[in-house]
Amino acid sequence: MKDERGYFGDYGGQFVPETLMPVLDELSQAYRKAKDDKDFWRQFETLSRDYSGRPTPLYLAKGLTQHCGGARIFLKREDLAHTGAHKINNALGQGLLAKKMGKRRIIAETGAGQHGVAAAAVCAMLGLDCIVYMGEEDVQRQSLNVFRMRLMGAEVRTVSSGSRTLKDAINEAIRDWVTNPDTYYLLGSVVGPAPYPAMVRDFQAVIGKETKEQILAQTKRLPNYIVACVGGGSNAIGIFYPFLDDKDVRLIGVEAAGRGIESGQHAAPLMAGTVGVLHGTKSYVLQDEGGQIRETHSVSAGLDYPGVGPEHSYLKDSRRAEYVAVTDQEALEGFQLLGKTEGIVPALEPAHAIYHAAQMAKSLDKEQIIVVNLSGRGDKDMDIVAKELGVEL
Numbered sequence: 001m002k003d004e005r006g007y008f009g010d011y012g013g014q015f016v017p018e019t020l021m022p023v024l025d026e027l028s029q030a031y032r033k034a035k036d037d038k039d040f041w042r043q044f045e046t047l048s049r050d051y052s053g054r055p056t057p058l059y060l061a062k063g064l065t066q067h068c069g070g071a072r073i074f075l076k077r078e079d080l081a082h083t084g085a086h087k088i089n090n091a092l093g094q095g096l097l098a099k100k101m102g103k104r105r106i107i108a109e110t111g112a113g114q115h116g117v118a119a120a121a122v123c124a125m126l127g128l129d130c131i132v133y134m135g136e137e138d139v140q141r142q143s144l145n146v147f148r149m150r151l152m153g154a155e156v157r158t159v160s161s162g163s164r165t166l167k168d169a170i171n172e173a174i175r176d177w178v179t180n181p182d183t184y185y186l187l188g189s190v191v192g193p194a195p196y197p198a199m200v201r202d203f204q205a206v207i208g209k210e211t212k213e214q215i216l217a218q219t220k221r222l223p224n225y226i227v228a229c230v231g232g233g234s235n236a237i238g239i240f241y242p243f244l245d246d247k248d249v250r251l252i253g254v255e256a257a258g259r260g261i262e263s264g265q266h267a268a269p270l271m272a273g274t275v276g277v278l279h280g281t282k283s284y285v286l287q288d289e290g291g292q293i294r295e296t297h298s299v300s301a302g303l304d305y306p307g308v309g310p311e312h313s314y315l316k317d318s319r320r321a322e323y324v325a326v327t328d329q330e331a332l333e334g335f336q337l338l339g340k341t342e343g344i345v346p347a348l349e350p351a352h353a354i355y356h357a358a359q360m361a362k363s364l365d366k367e368q369i370i371v372v373n374l375s376g377r378g379d380k381d382m383d384i385v386a387k388e389l390g391v392e393l
């Protein structure tokens with residue numbers, strides 16, 4: 001499915017300035033070597049266990065299941081991984097690769113700060129220098145995560161260009177990389193030029209591998225549905241990937257419909273975008289008729305991105321996966337529902353998936369099984385949710 005040049009069908013590739021090509025070639029080669037290196041994966045597995053806390057549990061959500069009165073809902077608890085989200089899987093994998101390549105200076109971008117925190121943690125643990133680019137708007141919205149990164153020794157650089165959010169932070173990180181080819185760019189999702197989409201997926205696929213073993217051990221069969229939220233698409237592809245050949249398992253990605261798809265204020269390129277190029281990769285993107293990238297909106301910073309990983313574009317066109325979108329209001333409902341029925345406060349990103357899974361479960365019979373990827377915990381979102389609900393803290 002993925003060819004030598006890093007395409008997934010028509011999507012993917014390396015749409016970057018000439019000067020970046022040698023650096024991408026170096027990275028592709030290093031990753032190809034690491035992929036076949038048993039020692040590399042042994043290190044990844046040992047640290048995943050002892051540092052990140054893997055395997056994360058697969059939990060039968062009885063309260064939520066009972067509330068919906070239909071299909072059984074299981075939660076893959078990435079919210080229990082170190083630093084509070086699935087982002088640590090990829091940060092750890094790439095941190096180990098950077099170290100193997102002899103790189104000492106690591107750069108990363110971050111939106112809500114979750115990837116920045118994961119990158120900062122891994123760099124502190126591996127003894128690497130870490131610089132995190134973050135949009136000015138996000139620095140203000142997520143000041144707690146900025147402080148967390150600094151506590152772990154990372155330098156946070158504020159980006160004041162464009163919409164001053166994730167897209168601009170990535171632009172700035174790429175600019176840094178072009179001028180500092182000895183630097184390692186630790187990209188946070190399955191986006192960007194090859195080899196990132198496939199490499200990040202391989203590190204996140206640990207989620208799906210564990211899920212498969214756990215659901216077989218607990219129920220003796222595969223789930224009927226797997227539901228995950230889609231920003232760049234890394235937690236979704238991570239849980240989907242090991243199930244791609246299990247054709248009876250339906251894979252459902254949930255994008256952010258923001259204030260509604262019709263409003264234009266959303267972050268749903270698979271639902272409402274067109275094919276284009278963003279950050280070095282060809283995929284569905286939100287753009288105007290002149291090809292300019294459109295402003296996006298989502299209540300969850302982690303889903304607030306105008307592009308999506310190229311493999312998802314391929315899975316959409318080939319219909320192996322289905323994509324839907326959930327609004328801000330619905331996500332806030334999902335957020336509160338999980339707290340009340342399970343005593344788990346999810347991040348706003350997977351709250352989109354929770355809402356959709358709960359809706360689905362209601363109309364399915366009790367024999368059916370839905371697994372939701374609970375990609376992260378909600379601590380980072382307390383201020384935002386309180387404000388949305390009109391609560392004074």
Ligand SMILES: *Cc1c(COP(=O)(O)O)cnc(C)c1O
Pocket residue numbers: 085086087114115188189190229230231232233234235236302303347349350375376377
């Ligand atoms: C970053 C983030 C996301 C969105 O990124 P993907 O690459 O689409 O997974 C989703 N959930 C959480 C908790 C995140 O931190």
